[in-house]
Amino acid sequence: MIDPQISEWISQLLRWVHVITAIAWIGSSFYFIHLDLSLKKREGLPPGVGGEAWQVHGGGFYNMRKYLVAPPEMPKELTWFKWESYSTWITGFFLIVWVYYLNAGLYTIDPAVRTLAPWQVPVIGLGGLALSWLVYEGLCRSPLGRNDVALGCVLFVYILAAAYAFTNVFSGRAAFLHTGAMIATWMSASVFFVIIPNQKKVVAELLAGRAPDPALGKQAKQRSTHNNYLTLPVLFLMLSNHYPLAWSSRYAVGIIGLVLIAGAIVRHFFNSRHADKGSPWWTWGVAAACIALAIWLSIIGKPGNANMADVQTGVTPATLTASFDEAVLTIQSRCSMCHAAEPVWDGIPVAPKGVRLDTPEEIARHAELVRVQAVLTHAMPPNNITEMTPDERKAVATWLAQKDAVLR
Structure with missing residues (x-):
């Protein structure tokens, strides 16, 4: 058996590395979404270049260009952005195992919800994550995947359904965490199974002297866009284990839905602004209303009541x-x-x-x-x-x- 003090240090170090890698992944993701939206088509650009952007940072000037499909020939050096995503998911996996599976009786199994044996917890948790990826992948590759709005609506409903399922087998804290882990699994698996493989196929076609299929980039772009809109809700769900008012409410699934809407609509504001399509300030009002409603649901849905005691004004x-x-x-x-x-x-x-x-x-x-x-x-x-x-x-x-x- 591991000494409790060593166990505590392992938990803290895992969480530390997980946060560091998440910062790197989210930072690069937000940066490239911003870059992609801010590119401008200018005269004199080489054939195949969809736009360019001039940027300044750290005392240096940078000229960024994007090829709509790929450059006419491969550069000698090419930087791949993938390990930020992989490292975030891997450290998160070990963290959930260390905290929620090895200590299932303390954090995951709630007898008031469902009595589980410790071995059943990782089976349900990891099985649910794997199943959800298969469903997500199937929906994206189905005819529904050609309609981004319809696909987004279906995924929204699916996330709420999965959250409801988790709340009926795990403690509220673990249900929120697993809902966030489910979405994070979609995001990282999209990088591993779709985005990077599609980019490698483009590279292989270029090296073979053939024109790459534009559909490969389009498919990767869709997954990248999903990641962009889901990032803020995932962060909320991952941090929620420290704040029980949200996950302990009997309206916890509704709170998750409101956070999904608020996070996505805030990203819409920045995406629109970065693309020079205006600044839809109304999005902040909608997001604030969603969070206010989530707070209200947490208050009226709390299991306890501060006024359970009949307090008289004449307390002695x-x-x-x-x-x-x-x-x-x-x-x-x-x-x-x-x-x-x-x-x-x-x-x-x-x-x-x-x-x-x-x-x-x-x-x-x-x-x-x-x-x-x-x-x-x-x-x-x-x-x-x-x-x-x-x-x-x-x-x-x-x-x-x-x-x-x-x-x-």
């Missing part, structure tokens, strides 16, 4: 002390095995996020975190692994509500 110091003592007893019995100076839960070397709940002083200090994690949502204990009862949550809510009444 005695009643507040009594409610605090009861809350302390509950929190210490259900939370302090992890959130302590020396955690006793197997695999937890230090208190998660440095939050200790083993003394009354520490509990009072972290009252707002307790409110979000155990009252407004049921994110903690994770998957209710210590079996915190509704009455115990009500006791904590009573203390928090009475404390608020005194402060008012």
Whole structure:
């Protein structure tokens, strides 16, 4: 068995490398989408060049040109942009295995949703990712793939259907993460199975002295465009595990749909602006409305309620002390095995996020975190692994509500 401290370091290093590679992939993806849209057709360009752009960065000037199909002959050196994508997916794969599969009982299996054996978690998770890629690939290659708008609508519905399926087998946190991983798998697999192979076919045709098929570039461009519009929603889903108000809501699938729309429409603004087709500022209003609606759904759909306790305006110091003592007893019995100076839960070397709940002083200090994690949502204990009862949550809510009444 791996020492918990070493395990924690492995988790942090995997996450670090994953973020670094994701920055590289997203940066290059956004850059080339911007470049492609900003190219201008000018007189005097060589045959086959669709446009050029002059750019300045780091004290240097750059003249960028794009060939509609390929240059008449291959250059001696050619840079391929692929390892940013591959490295992001590979590190993400190891991270999901390390955190969500090897610690399935803590983060992925929620008995209130479905009782699973630990071995079933990776089978369902990885099987779902593989199946979703086959569906995505089939839709893109079907006659539907010739209509970008229709294809986008069908993919939107499919993502929501997959998210609904994940929420019915995994914890809310793991369901959001797997929905994001599913989309990220489409994006990286498109690079591996479509974009790069098509570019290699173009290169092979050029070396053989034949004209490449323009359909190869068109197909690759479609996948690249999908990646562009899906990037922002994927980032939200990947970061959501730290913020339970979204994934713990009973309207979690609707929240995912709203985030998909908001992220895509923000990208539409930048794509339009970079292509000199105007700045559709209305997109920001629509995106803001989507996020506002998502926030509202998270609030009305939360499993807990800050006002579970019937708080009277005449709260006395005695009643507040009594409610605090009861809350302390509950929190210490259900939370302090992890959130302590020396955690006793197997695999937890230090208190998660440095939050200790083993003394009354520490509990009072972290009252707002307790409110979000155990009252407004049921994110903690994770998957209710210590079996915190509704009455115990009500006791904590009573203390928090009475404390608020005194402060008012």
